[in-house]
Amino acid sequence: MESDASFHGNSNEVDWENRSLTELVDYIENYHHDYMSEALPRFFELMELAKRHPDSEGSKIFKALQHFSSLLAEGYINHARREENLLFPYIREMEAYASGDKEQLEDAEAGGLIFKSMASIDNEHDQIIDTLTRMKAKEVVAQMPEDAPEPFGELHKIVLEIAADLKNHAQLEDKYLFPRAVELEKNLGLH
Numbered sequence: 001m002e003s004d005a006s007f008h009g010n011s012n013e014v015d016w017e018n019r020s021l022t023e024l025v026d027y028i029e030n031y032h033h034d035y036m037s038e039a040l041p042r043f044f045e046l047m048e049l050a051k052r053h054p055d056s057e058g059s060k061i062f063k064a065l066q067h068f069s070s071l072l073a074e075g076y077i078n079h080a081r082r083e084e085n086l087l088f089p090y091i092r093e094m095e096a097y098a099s100g101d102k103e104q105l106e107d108a109e110a111g112g113l114i115f116k117s118m119a120s121i122d123n124e125h126d127q128i129i130d131t132l133t134r135m136k137a138k139e140v141v142a143q144m145p146e147d148a149p150e151p152f153g154e155l156h157k158i159v160l161e162i163a164a165d166l167k168n169h170a171q172l173e174d175k176y177l178f179p180r181a182v183e184l185e186k187n188l189g190l191h
C-alpha cells in the first residue's frame with residue numbers, strides 16, 4: 001500500500017492540475033487501486049466471518065453492509081479492471097504521443113475512448129458514491145465498538161478505510177483525470 005515516494009502523504013497536497021496525466025494515473029494505480037486489491041479480499045473474508053457470527057448483532061451488521069459488499073464485488077472490481085487494462089494505458093499512450101515521445105497511437109481505433117466512456121465512468125462513480133452516502137459508513141460502523149470482538153473490530157476499521165479511500169479515489173478521477181483526458185483527446189483531434 002505504498003504510494004509513490006514523491007507524493008507521500010495526503011494526495012490533496014499535490015497540485016494535480018500541474019502534474020502530468022501519466023503521473024496521476026500512476027499515483028491512482030499505485031496508491032488507490034493497490035490499496036483496494038489488498039483491502040477487498042480481507043473485507044470479504046471478514047464479511048464471511050460476520051455472516052457466520054452466532055449473535056443477532058453480527059447478522060444485523062452483515063445485512064447493513066451487504067449492499068456495499070456486493071457493489072464492491074460486482075461493480076468496483078470490473079470498473080477498476082477496465083481502468084487498468086484499457087483506459088489508463090490509453091491515457092499514458094496519448095500523453096506520450098502528445099509530447100512527441102511516441103510517433104503514433106498504436107490503437108487508432110481507440111480514438112475518443114475516454115470521451116465515449118464518460119457516461120459509464122460517471123455512472124459507475126455515482127453508484128459508488130451513492131452507496132457510500134446511503135450506507136452512512138460511520139453510522140453503520142458506530143454499531144461496532146472499536147474494541148468489539150473479531151471480526152467486528154477489524155471490520156469496523158476496514159469499512160471506514162475503504163469508504164474514505166474510495167471517496168478520494170473517485171474525486172481524483174472525476175476532478176482531475178478524466179476531464180483532462182477528454183480535453184487532451186479533443187486537442188489531438190480524436191473526437
Ligand SMILES: [Fe+2]
Binds near residue numbers: 028080173
Ligand atoms: Fe480507479
Ligand SMILES: [Fe+2]
Binds near residue numbers: 125170
Ligand atoms: Fe474510477
